[in-house]
Amino acid sequence: MGESVTAFEISAYYGQKKVLHNISLTIIPGEITAIIGPPGCGKSTFVRCLNRLIEATPDAKVTGQVKLGGIDITTLPKEEVRRKIGMVFASPNPFPTMTVFDNVAAGLYLQGIKQRSEVADHVERTLRMASLWDEVKDRLQRPALALSLIEQQQLCIARALAVSPDVLLLDEPASMLSPMGTLQIEEIIDDLKMHYTILIVTHNLQQAARVADKTAFFLNGELIEFSDTMDLFTTPKDTRTEDYVTGRFG
Amino acid sequence: MEPLAWRKIKSQGFVLFWMILGFIALIPVLSLVIVVVVRGLFALFFDGFSAQNPYYAQALLYSFLGTIIVAILTMLVASPITLFSALYLSEWLSGKRLAFLMTWLRAFSDMPALLTGMVIVLGFPNTNSTWVTLLYLAATLTAIGLPRFIRTTYDVFRTTSPILREGALAIGATKSQMIFKVLLPSHRAQVLAVYLQQLARVIGETASLLLFVKGGQAIFLSVAIDHAVVNASYDALTRAYGFAFLLLLLILMILWLARRITNSANRML
Ligand SMILES: Nc1ncnc2c1ncn2[C@@H]1O[C@H](COP(=O)(O)OP(=O)(O)OP(=O)(O)O)[C@@H](O)[C@H]1O
Ligand SMILES: [Mg+2]
Numbered sequence: 001m002g003e004s005v006t007a008f009e010i011s012a013y014y015g016q017k018k019v020l021h022n023i024s025l026t027i028i029p030g031e032i033t034a035i036i037g038p039p040g041c042g043k044s045t046f047v048r049c050l051n052r053l054i055e056a057t058p059d060a061k062v063t064g065q066v067k068l069g070g071i072d073i074t075t076l077p078k079e080e081v082r083r084k085i086g087m088v089f090a091s092p093n094p095f096p097t098m099t100v101f102d103n104v105a106a107g108l109y110l111q112g113i114k115q116r117s118e119v120a121d122h123v124e125r126t127l128r129m130a131s132l133w134d135e136v137k138d139r140l141q142r143p144a145l146a147l148s149l150i151e152q153q154q155l156c157i158a159r160a161l162a163v164s165p166d167v168l169l170l171d172e173p174a175s176m177l178s179p180m181g182t183l184q185i186e187e188i189i190d191d192l193k194m195h196y197t198i199l200i201v202t203h204n205l206q207q208a209a210r211v212a213d214k215t216a217f218f219l220n221g222e223l224i225e226f227s228d229t230m231d232l233f234t235t236p237k238d239t240r241t242e243d244y245v246t247g248r249f250g
Numbered sequence: 251m252e253p254l255a256w257r258k259i260k261s262q263g264f265v266l267f268w269m270i271l272g273f274i275a276l277i278p279v280l281s282l283v284i285v286v287v288v289r290g291l292f293a294l295f296f297d298g299f300s301a302q303n304p305y306y307a308q309a310l311l312y313s314f315l316g317t318i319i320v321a322i323l324t325m326l327v328a329s330p331i332t333l334f335s336a337l338y339l340s341e342w343l344s345g346k347r348l349a350f351l352m353t354w355l356r357a358f359s360d361m362p363a364l365l366t367g368m369v370i371v372l373g374f375p376n377t378n379s380t381w382v383t384l385l386y387l388a389a390t391l392t393a394i395g396l397p398r399f400i401r402t403t404y405d406v407f408r409t410t411s412p413i414l415r416e417g418a419l420a421i422g423a424t425k426s427q428m429i430f431k432v433l434l435p436s437h438r439a440q441v442l443a444v445y446l447q448q449l450a451r452v453i454g455e456t457a458s459l460l461l462f463v464k465g466g467q468a469i470f471l472s473v474a475i476d477h478a479v480v481n482a483s484y485d486a487l488t489r490a491y492g493f494a495f496l497l498l499l500l501i502l503m504i505l506w507l508a509r510r511i512t513n514s515a516n517r518m519l
Contacts, residue, residue, distance in 0.1 A: 051420065089416065094417075
């Protein structure tokens, strides 16, 4: 079961430019939360604040607080935060020189876990969760780049799950995939929600409507509205939300 | 819009221009081949070397070995320095400081070979030891070549997509794990290819500078050729050409290998 993540008054800057304005938001386990909003509104920046990946950007600065299950994430080592709050990116990014197996096992190897049986168990379990085991079980020692694009993305999901996270952040995970691939990813995410806290960024409104229990609407670095997906799409409280979900802009 | 006919003439002129340029470039290569063919294996004869009279002796073996040893020593010293400097630039520095350093690197990395030769002559050690001479040459070539080595290696890392780095960090890799366990292994083919290209260049650079190194002496190929022409020494000229021919073959082989590696790495990515 996942842990809840609470963002409290998060503001983010790139150099002098402020791109997030006091965002407060809680995502809870057992649900899928979606973030929607036009390009450049700060969706990716926000999710990178949640796992401290933003700190890898040289001129980025963040204020505010993020709590994982009640613990301030800045009190933990950032590597541990990133293991507990896993992330999947828009373009599948398996490690190009590693095999399928090693890609999934990479996070374990990095922690010094080398015991073959333990690693193999983890790899099989997480590949199953990513619905990829049956496809690749005979190709575990092949290079990861030999997989199809959708399989590579599933591999990246398995890689994130292998280090036993509580939370999974997905930043437009299907934007490079075909409609079929998109549906496949959505099914996987839906199965995962029993075990993890899930946050998905998407520019695809239908996708948010299909998979998300709650949806947040971002605009120009501000959180405009956050509510049950159903309500946000049918009875938005803010006119800007209404304009966006009805396709008047964005 | 330009008229179509004019554009056609322009593009044909361009093709012609490149053909002429290519032909001119072929002349020295062909002349090398012809000398070796006409004079036969004599041009490649290694035996009976005498340091006292290198122009007229069969100094080819020493010339060849000297060049190769200098090139390899240079790469041995330069490679680790290059790798760590390039990583430092691409992974740790950013903003103004990076821009400043890169400006200097770019400026120094296109130092012409002529200047290299002048610097070498300037500090040439007064010694009888072949190894001291070789080491001196390697050290000088390293110092002069380093900006270019670093810049080309830096370009390999800079052109990586950030998603590879983020992918590693996102599963809890520390920065050094990300660099040494993911970034570097993912680029070993490209880095190797860059090194080979640089090796070929060092050999080429050394070749034009050195005809032979022994007993603390080094003789420049251009000087040797000039000397041979002035003295109307057909043998010395032949050997100089034979030497150049061998090195050219070697350089072509190394560059071909580098290309193969780059191509297969690109196919993989
Ligand atoms: N590394 C960076 N340096 C400077 N500005 C940045 C950087 N990354 C993003 N930005 C800017 O911050 C703002 C928010 O970007 P962000 O990537 O978070 O938006 P997004 O909602 O994820 O957009 P998209 O839908 O295109 O992915 C944009 O204006 C963008 O130009
Ligand atoms: Mg984004």
